[in-house]
Amino acid sequence: MTPNAPCVLDASVILAAILGELSSDQAERWMTGSCASSVNVSEVFAKLIDKGFPAEAITESIEAMKLDARPFDPDLARQTGLLRGPTRHAGLSLGDRACLALAGQLGLPAATADRAWANVDIGVEVVFIR
Numbered sequence: 321m322t323p324n325a326p327c328v329l330d331a332s333v334i335l336a337a338i339l340g341e342l343s344s345d346q347a348e349r350w351m352t353g354s355c356a357s358s359v360n361v362s363e364v365f366a367k368l369i370d371k372g373f374p375a376e377a378i379t380e381s382i383e384a385m386k387l388d389a390r391p392f393d394p395d396l397a398r399q400t401g402l403l404r405g406p407t408r409h410a411g412l413s414l415g416d417r418a419c420l421a422l423a424g425q426l427g428l429p430a431a432t433a434d435r436a437w438a439n440v441d442i443g444v445e446v447v448f449i450r
Contacts, residue, residue: 326353328423329387330432331363331415333449338368338381342449347385350431350449355388357396359418396421403442410439420444 327350334356337347361382368378382389390396399421400414407417416434420442423430429445430437437446 325428326355327429327431327447328419328426329354329356329360330419330430330434331356331360331367332433333431334360334364334382334385334387335367336433336449337385338364338378346449351385351387354431355390355422355426355428357415357418357422358389358392359400359415361387361389363415390422392418396425399425406442407440410436412436412440420446 329350333350336342337351342350364382365375365378369375392400396418400417403412403417403421407420412420416432416437419430419432420437420440423444424442429447431447431449433449435448438448440446
């Protein structure tokens with residue numbers, strides 16, 4: 321599925337775009353008008369550093385996407401923490417919950433490649449990139 325409107329992007333979507341797992345058209349459709357939590361951007365950096373990417377190249381890739389990275393403020397931190405209980409059974413990480421909390425806060429769908437999210441119902445629409 322491709323979005324008809326902006327989404328809040330999980331790290332998995334950003335990684336898929338950077339690693340070329342999405343066509344340029346698909347990546348552009350997912351990125352246009354979308355945003356991500358700064359927690360998810362941090363996840364992208366960490367995963368790409370683990371794969372041996374230089375920090376400068378990661379920074380350039382994210383800047384080229386013109387990704388709107390939203391701050392992880394106290395309210396978003398609280399909302400993310402409150403999602404622990406309803407998502408524990410699915411094994412969602414802090415980054416996953418930060419994405420879902422931001423999507424809930426903004427009233428936007430959350431986009432991910434992580435199928436574990438299909439087992440979570442917290443009132444946020446989840447769309448899967450593949």
